[in-house]
Amino acid sequence: MTTETSTAATVTDRAARLDALPADTPHILDNPALASLTGPHARFAERRGRVLRYPVDVTGWVALPDEPDAKDWADLAALAGPGAEVPLSGYCGRLPDDWEVTFRIAGVQLVDESLAAAPAPEAVRLGPADVPEMLDLVARTRPGPFLHRTVELGTYLGIRRNGTLVAMAGERLHPPGWTEISAVCTDPAARGQGLGTRLVRAVAHGIRERGETPFLHTAAANTDAIRLYESLGFRLRRGTAFLAARVPRRPTAGPPACRRRGQSSAGRAPVEPL
Structure with a gap:
């Protein structure tokens, strides 16, 4: 089997597994930003x-209600400002006709099922300095x-080599009972040493x-990355979307309600999970 065939088969297999997940069962992680900003954050x-x-x-x-109405979109436009680009990651419905999609890629959400969490003795706590x-x-x-104040969202751990930060991972969204691991990265010169894995396990331990x-x-x-996270003990939970849209320069009209996977709608196609 060629590499291309193997990769295509892997993606197809994951898509089939996502299709088998319940589409209409509400879960706090379906809208993690809203759960975070009305909870621990x-x-x-x-x-x-x-x-x-x-x-x-x-x-x-940005956190929209599960089924945003015309007033919600007008409030988002006012909050962001005319012409602003607004991240709408995880939003599953149609946008108003006068909002322009500027970025969109398919994503996945994974949850800890059997991760071997453990401290990393060489990791140090990172802060504003x-x-x-x-x-x-x-x-x-x-x-x-990752922005100037992202570090305030939770615990960030790093590993240094000869005084230089070469790997880090930390916490971002924080719905009640859950914490997102984010900003997992390793300098190219330090890869192949398992630093990212150790940091993921250490952040998960906390x-x-x-x-x-x-x-x-x-x-x-x-x-x-998906294969690595699954090997560590994460389970694929759902497909999602990472997208951004531009606020119209004039007041927006209302959109239709958010539609769940499998429902059709007229006009602009909904952002569908995988």
Whole structure:
């Protein structure tokens, strides 16, 4: 079997497994940003009506209600400002006609099922003073958005070699009872040593110590990362989407309600899970 055939088979297998998951069973992780900003991360919440978001220098996550109406979209437009680009990761429904999609890729959500969590003795706690180094590592490795105040969201651990930060991982979204592991990255020169794995297990250990369960997100096309996380004990829970849209420069009209997987709608196609 060729590499291309093997990769295609892996993606097809995961898609089939996702299709088999219940589409209409509500779960707190279906809208993790909303659960975070109305729960443990309420101190970060910027609110207008039913719409919440994190400060723009903390993380780009925005929380819409499960079925946003016309007022919710107008509130989001007012909160973000005319012409602003707004991340809408995880949103499953149609956008209003005058909102422009600027970015969209398929993603997956995985949850801890049998992870061997353990401390990493060589890992150090990272804080605000380490942010310049963290931003430099993120720029070299591109694990996803990490901003000047992202470190405030939870515990971040790092490993240094000869005084240089070469690997890190930490906590981002925090729905009640759950914590997202994020910003997992290793400098290219330090890969192959298992540093990322040790940090994931160490961050998960801290989460478990609080009586919570780790989860994470990654791109659906990142099959190597998915395979690694599954080998560590994470289970594929659902497909999702990472997308962003531009706020119209004039007030928006209302959209249709969010539709669940498998439902059709007229006009703009809904953002579907895998």
